[in-house]
Amino acid sequence: MATAVHENLPPLLDSKADQPPLFDGTTRLYTSYSCPFAQRVWITRNCKGLQDKIKLVPLNLQDRPAWYKEKVYPGNKVPALEHNGKIIGESLDLIKYVDSSFEGTSLLPNDPAKKEFAEELFTYTDTFTRDVFTSFKGDPIKEAGPAFDYLEKALHNFDDGPFFLGQFSLVDIAYIPFVERFQIFLSEAFKYDITAGRPKLAVWIEELNKIDGYKQTKTDPKQLVEFYKSRFLVWLTQTIWFYQIITWHLSES
Numbered sequence: 001m002a003t004a005v006h007e008n009l010p011p012l013l014d015s016k017a018d019q020p021p022l023f024d025g026t027t028r029l030y031t032s033y034s035c036p037f038a039q040r041v042w043i044t045r046n047c048k049g050l051q052d053k054i055k056l057v058p059l060n061l062q063d064r065p066a067w068y069k070e071k072v073y074p075g076n077k078v079p080a081l082e083h084n085g086k087i088i089g090e091s092l093d094l095i096k097y098v099d100s101s102f103e104g105t106s107l108l109p110n111d112p113a114k115k116e117f118a119e120e121l122f123t124y125t126d127t128f129t130r131d132v133f134t135s136f137k138g139d140p141i142k143e144a145g146p147a148f149d150y151l152e153k154a155l156h157n158f159d160d161g162p163f164f165l166g167q168f169s170l171v172d173i174a175y176i177p178f179v180e181r182f183q184i185f186l187s188e189a190f191k192y193d194i195t196a197g198r199p200k201l202a203v204w205i206e207e208l209n210k211i212d213g214y215k216q217t218k219t220d221p222k223q224l225v226e227f228y229k230s231r232f233l234v235w236l237t238q239t240i241w242f243y244q245i246i247t248w249h250l251s252e253s
Helices: 036-047 066-072 091-101 112-135 145-154 170-190 199-208 221-252
Strands: 028-031 055-058 080-083 086-089
Touching: 028 036, 036 091, 036 170, 080 091, 086 091, 091 170, 112 145, 112 170, 145 199, 170 199, 170 221
Parallel strands: 028 055
Antiparallel strands: 028 080, 080 086
């Protein structure tokens, strides 16, 4: 894995920002410092030691430039990679592309059993994130528990290291941006410790927090909690208020 590199992060580009040159030979990662999908590719870039090869172009997603959709990436999402005269999107595809197309130690093992398990875990990522996000509008302790149990069980599969495939890999990169956010928010908003009764998961998080290429990408916990509260807890408060009104009317009828 690449050694630590201190990087001065470029400022966010908003709707008033000029578009960087397109297809001028520079490889650019269009990203957001707050997006977990984009964070996957950012971590991969860092852990491959590609800070000098892939330039970050961070966008303000609340005030994104019109030129991004019109001239760069019609999907208007991040991440997107500008490389060799083309634009590539979708975070899971991108982390594999960056790993295979650029120099540096591979972040996927050659072992067939580990490769097969990696694909299984990549496939599960959408289910994992959907189930946990959905639980925020219900009972997270009950509804999100099975998703974290799945990770705990998966971490028992190989005993040659603390990560999903034993050694650090793209699979860990695929999950940690979301686990990072879920751990912070569930603890703050619901007093739910996702590592309680899950020792492998606890060690996994601890070991990832030692990796410089990941640590440099971590989101601000306070901003994260405020964002998730505004997105999910307002809905939850309104729902509780609605059911209290219904209960009151039924008791009066």
